[in-house]
Amino acid sequence: MSNRKLNLKDKYRLLTRDLEWEYSYRDYEEIFKQESFEGIKITDWSKWEDPFRLTMDSYWKYQAEKEKKLYAIFDAFAQNNGQQNVTDARYVNAIKLFLTGVSPLEYQAYNGFAHVGRQFGGVGARVACQMQSLDELRHVQTQIHAMSHYNKHFDGFQEFPHMHDRVWYLSVPKSFFDDARSAGPFEFMVAIGFSFEYVLTNLLFVPFMSGAAYNGDMATVTFGFSAQSDEARHMTLGLEIIKFMLEQHEDNVPIVQRWINKWLWRGYRVLTLVAMMMDYMLPNKVMSWQESFEVYFEEAATSLFKDLARYGIEMPAYAATAIEEKEHLSHQAWSIFYNYGHAAAFHTWMPTDQEMDWLSEKYPNTFDKYYRPRYEKWREMEEAGERYYNPTLPMLCQTCQIPMGFTDMENPTLTSYRQSEYDGERYNFCSDGCKDIFDHEPEKYVQSWLPVHQIYQGNCGGAEMEDVLGEYYRINLGVDNLDFHGSPDEERWNAWHNLQPAEDKLKEAS
Amino acid sequence: MTIEIKTATLEPIRHTFEHTRRRFGDKPASRYQEASYDIAPENNFHYRPMWQPDKLLNDTSRTAVVMEDWYAYRDPRQYYYGTYVQARAKLQEVTESNYAFFDKRGLAGRMSEEIREKIIRCLIPLRHMELGANMNNVLCTAYGTSTVVTQAFLYNGMDRLGIAQYLSRIGLLLDGNSGEALAQAKEHWMTDSAWQGLRRYTENTLVIEDWFEVFIAQDVVLDTLVYDLMYRQFDQTITEQGGSDLAMLIEFMQEWHKDNSRWVDATLKTTVAESEHNRELIRGWVADWQEKAVADLAPLAEIAVGEDAVSASVEVLNKRLAKAGL
Ligand SMILES: [Fe+2]
Ligand SMILES: [Fe+2]
Ligand SMILES: [Zn+2]
Secondary structure: OOOOOOOHHHHHHHHOHHHOOOOOOOOHHHHOOOOOOOOOOOOOHHHOOOOOOOOHHHHHHHHHHHHHHHHHHHHHHHHOOHHHHOOOHHHHHHHHHHHHHOHHHHHHHHHHHHHHHHHOOOHHHHHHHHHHHHHHHHHHHHHHHHHHHHHOOOOOOOOHHHHHOOOHHHHHHHHHHHHHHHOOHHHHHHHHHHHHHHHOHHHHHHHHHHHHHHOOOHHHHHHHHHHHHHHHHHHHHHHHHHHHHHHHOOOHHHHHHHHHHHHHHHHHHHOHHHHHHHHHHOOOOOOOHHHHHHHHHHHHHHHHHHHHHHHOOOOOOOHHHHHHHOOOHHHHHHHHHHHOOOOOOOOEOOOOHHHHHHHHHHOOOOHHHHHHHHHHHHHHHHHOOOOOOOOOOOOEOOOOOOEOOOEOOOOOOOEOOEEEEEOOEEEEEOOHHHHHHHHHOHHHHOOOOOHHHHHHOOOOOOOOHHHHHHHHOOOOOOOOOOEOOOOHHHHHHHHHOOOOOHHHHHHHHO | OOOOOOOOOOOOOOOOOHHHHHHHOOOOOOHHHHHHOOOOOOOOOOOOOOOOOOOOOOOHHHOOOOOOOOOOOOOOOOOOHHHHHHHHHHHHHHHHHHHHHHHHOOHHHHOOHHHHHHHHHHOOOHHHHHHHHHHHHHHHHHHOOOHHHHHHHHHHHHHHHHHHHHHHHHHHHHOOOOOHHHHHHHHHHHHOHHHHHHHHHHHHHOOOOOHHHHHHHHHHHHHHHHHHHHHHHHHHHHHHOOOHHHHHHOHHHHHHHHHHHHHHHHHHHHHHHHOHHHHHHHHHHHHHHHHHHHHHHHHHHHHHOOOOHHHHHHHHHHHHHHHOOO
16 A cells, blocks of 8 residues: 655644534534624634644644743752842832733633634634643643742742732733633634733733843743744644634724724723833843834834735724823823832832933933933932822723823823713723723623722722722732832842942942 | 751741631641632623523533532542643644654555554544534533533543544554545545444534533443454454554553543542432433444444443443432
8 A cells, every 4th residue: 555645734734623523412513602692703624724734743742841841940050049030129020910910811811812812713723722721721731830930939920810800900901811712712802812822912912021131130031942843833723713713704994993993992902011011120131112012013014014905904993092192101101000019919119210211211301301210209208218109099091990090192281081970870981992992882881890899899909909909909018019128029139240239339428 | 867958937817728728627728729719700790602592501401410519529630731731742642652663664665565454444434523522522522510510521522632643643554644544544534434433422422502412412321332343353353463662652542531531530530429319320321322323333342342332331430420429
């Protein structure tokens, strides 16, 4: 018998696609109950082009090799106390934000891709989603393992899943993913597969990993490299699902366009946290938020949407607003966190002189004009022993759940503010994007679990802020939070490196 | 003589995350523990799923089984992603060399036409059942509760896809990569009366809503019967009839089933031991699905092995259930 050689495509067809059969004891609709309620029309799943033709045997093999290398680094990192080699203990706050804010999203992605990995009627799409689900489980678990050693030497990592479900600013990423997972399977794929993994990943995942590389964080950057090929697969899946939906039926085009508008705005709002991380939390800066936004959003998205124009898809709505905000976003966000530094689970601080100069250079149109004066005043207060903390609770945007601190871009001293009425109640929004999202599905967004409302309603451990922060959020007050200067993190760091705290140095000098 | 390298020791401020400390005590937790316990979202879900508005996103009521603590489970294999893929990579390496050996030595040509036909008719169509098992286990991942439970379902689900692919490769080894064996096997799956029972059973499991019932119907009842029937009894039958080379092609399935059964048994046992409510519920499901499975498998068992084959497999199942406290 002579064995014919099979090419990859044929092989994948025989080994995977051909496993499907036509049901006759049960109806297709009983088995795939969720395929039609969103109004997306699929006429022929066999037209699905497999974005990566990976069979399980090679998956196990490649992934096992990657894991082996990754865990060898984790072991070495722990054994050599690699946490001492980061640029500065302030850096560690960036990965606290990552573990509490982003790793739980990997978990949600694991859930969400398993869900669509069961619900899609085409075996090719199902299997691709299942593999992504498994990858996302990998990401959350390896991130936990990467941070596990930091948790033993720094404060603020120790309650990450508990905090993700409760803490005010973590409701921004949590509600984003809850939103996607509670949508139907096709919308989930536009939200996460396309918008998040394909369009925005270079603005979310990459800055954290590059930040780790620039700041001597071996554990995190090794994870980043190890996840790179997973992410490449996820990106091709995200693009394939969009093309597939658009090619299946012209009626899908307006639905997909609306989802793209919604999810890129929603995702961009989550990136607020990344913007401030890049500009303020990295002692060694990679690039400014504005620079990264220009390369990875403005340039990349423009060419992507040019490509999608042949399907009748246009540049996402509100892209212009995001572009207008790029010179302000990170500063406004860091101001909010500095103000509420007693309610965050990580440390905040005012930039050093050198860092202020970097910000002036990177943001020549805005930093000196609007933000430096504010910061200098806060720094004076801190030096006078009156570090500023805002004792009030902010109002939150009903959609993105960020405190209403963004300003009008024409007039950056005015807070931007939108309202809608629904069923006799009034709702507040930070932007047109968030308002439009609400107006289109008010019955969904009135459900938002808004942390500040919940505190007022007494659902978060009591009326006293101490109870909310200490008992309900489980923040160790004065340890996990407040200013970096004077924190136990700083103290330990100085002890490891035989450094004197800045204040003592000053005292000695005078 | 031993040499001793001195490293600077730094006293840690805590040994593990707070949730693993609460569960396992104030000591360094294992990687399995840190990766598996108390990390799933449980509270303050923002929106009801549009695809199931009467439930929350992660809702424990997607099964009638009740557990006071859904993290009461423990996978005896302690698989988290890293240990899982490494265990499977090892198994696939052995399999790969078996398949290469089979191919290089032209062992397919050494099989009689009759044996080949029998493998194509009785074994290869199982690849479709494995796809059903893939969907069923992924469903349990999607709607089940707690990572320690759901991750093992995903490993199982992906394993089943892998097994479906290995079965397909056996077909390709037998037909010289023409795909004819696979087409024939699919025809059996679709129309051969010996297979219609199993296909009906599979399609019926795909519409079950309660994820724990899916686990019972697929992983407990059907898999125990099918794996005993095909990978033990059928293997023996084929060997007796001169087709012993098949053994090296199904070693993966045999080894995998041993490995997976440790987790299935542990999961079953923990659930049944939790309460009388769970025990009764599961007893009911087992009775239901076992009755269906025995009837649906009988025609296939008869052509693959012989008359008493199903009852031999039922004995294996009963032993297993008894061990779990049923
Ligand atoms: Fe990921
Ligand atoms: Fe991803
Ligand atoms: Zn908003």
